[in-house]
Amino acid sequence: MKRNTQQGSLILEVIKSAKRPLTPLEIHQRASNMYPRIGIATTYRHLKALAEKNRVVGVDYPGQPPRYEWADGEDKVHFACRSCDKLFALKDTTEDIPPAKVPKGFTVQGFEVMLYGVCPECE
Numbered sequence: 001m002k003r004n005t006q007q008g009s010l011i012l013e014v015i016k017s018a019k020r021p022l023t024p025l026e027i028h029q030r031a032s033n034m035y036p037r038i039g040i041a042t043t044y045r046h047l048k049a050l051a052e053k054n055r056v057v058g059v060d061y062p063g064q065p066p067r068y069e070w071a072d073g074e075d076k077v078h079f080a081c082r083s084c085d086k087l088f089a090l091k092d093t094t095e096d097i098p099p100a101k102v103p104k105g106f107t108v109q110g111f112e113v114m115l116y117g118v119c120p121e122c123e
């Protein structure tokens with residue numbers, strides 16, 4: 001139980017310190033640097049538990065691998081680098097985009113925006 005709690009906090013720490021959404025594999029890689037015996041199945045189990053407790057949120061875009069980020073409650077816009085395939089969480093400074101006009105009978109409840117381009121490391 002104690003080991004379990006430690007691994008959970010370690011995984012949360014990895015996600016917090018990353019400052020960008022990470023794939024489960026990246027999270028596992030970073031966690032293993034500090035806790036070499038942590039398994040990939042354990043990593044997935046902790047990610048699921050952390051997401052259920054709203055400590056982390058899943059970041060899912062079409063054509064992108066699923067990632068996780070810290071649920072810090074900030075407004076963020078995601079930026080995908082087409083060169084290194086990293087996903088960044090940027091402070092959202094965009095104006096609210098009005099939802100698209102849709103045919104009668106459809107009710108828009110939300111929309112998602114993902115920016116893509118080249119990150120500073122790849123410029």
Ligand SMILES: [Zn+2]
Binds near residue numbers: 081082118119122
């Ligand atoms: Zn890049």
